Amino acid sequence: MYGDHAHCYRSWCGFLKDGDKYKHSNLPHGKDLTSDSLRSDLEKIFLGNESVNPRKLASLSSSQANKNFNNMLAAKAPKAKHYSSSASLGYRIDSSILQKNEGYAYISEVHASMGLSPGEETIKRSSKINMKRKKTKEKAKTKEAKRRRFFLKQTRTSKTASKEIREGKTYESEIVTDKESQEIPEIQDITKIPLNEQEVIKAPVVIFDLETTGLSRKSDITQLAAYSESVNFSTYIFPSQPIFKEASDVSQQHCSSIQVGS
Ligand SMILES: [Zn+2]
Structure with a gap:
């Protein structure tokens, strides 16, 4: 990001592949970052933290953890439903974070901390789900599972590649043909509601x-x-x-x- 490619690999670094044409796709105007204070902050997070593996992050090979959390959130606050003006959205997000960080037992722990009986069946079920989760995780770490995932990924990639040869690219950012771009009408700005007119629905705790x-x-x-x-x-x-x-x-x-x- 700072234009220093000394530690990059050809397999994933666009600059090493073609330095003249390379532009950062996710930085403003494709230019290198320059702020030194930001750089030292970033280095503190990624290099001074043992739990972060910079090698894995560098190639952005896996966004599995994000997708996993996104799924949990989508189950509790589906995008198709409008929860952003409801106070329940906070609880929905909080419970997704708890489920991700603490596992399914969070429900009975919340009950206990509210002075309610934690619920035998809830505990039983959550420990069952937690066990299942643990087993799946361990299974995913085995050599066989890794090999299988790699094989599936390769098949997918080669399928996409062969389709792209036949049909051309169908999924990419800013992919519109000239003819199409003329036909797309401009989407109007959202009318902003002044703060005092906004009514936040209060969700009482029952x-x-x-x-x-x-x-x-x-x-x-x-x-x-x-x-x-x-x-x-x-x-x-x-x-x-x-x-x-x-x-x-x-x-x-x-x-x-x-x-x-x-
Ligand atoms: Zn590089």
Whole structure:
């Protein structure tokens, strides 16, 4: 980026391949960076940090970690839905970050820190998913898996190359033929809404709890209680099946612990 190619390799450095024609594709006007203070900051991050492997970063060979996080985020805040003016967007992003950094157990940890029971089934399920994730990760590290990925990548690349020979390039930045570029109408600017007119939807936090006749999937709910800010709600529901002893024990324990707590 600073025009110093002493440590570059021909396999990925455009400057070493063709120095006269080379321009940085992702820097303003394709020119080298010049700021020394930025350079020393960057060196501190990439060279002074043992967890960062500059060799891997240099060729930008894998954006897998980013894609992985992007998928988590897309599941909680899909782009097709408009969440940017809703206060829930913050929670959605926060939970994606927690899932990425802490694993699936984050749900029960959040519950515990809010003073709620962390939920046995939630813990069981999250540890199951975590185990699965760990196994997949270990499997991906084996020589066989790496060889398979390499083979698949090669097949993909050669397929694309052979298609490009036949059809020409179909996917690249700024790819429009002259005829097409004349037909594309200009997209109008977005009308800006003044700050005082913007209404941010407030999402209140609702804490709720269920009591059930048992621990199976087909159990009935016997009590539903919720509270939000200063509003309390509690209702009992007549079950259609007998209450199991374990469930009634749990409910009783729960009641007594609430009484102790209050
Ligand atoms: Zn270079």
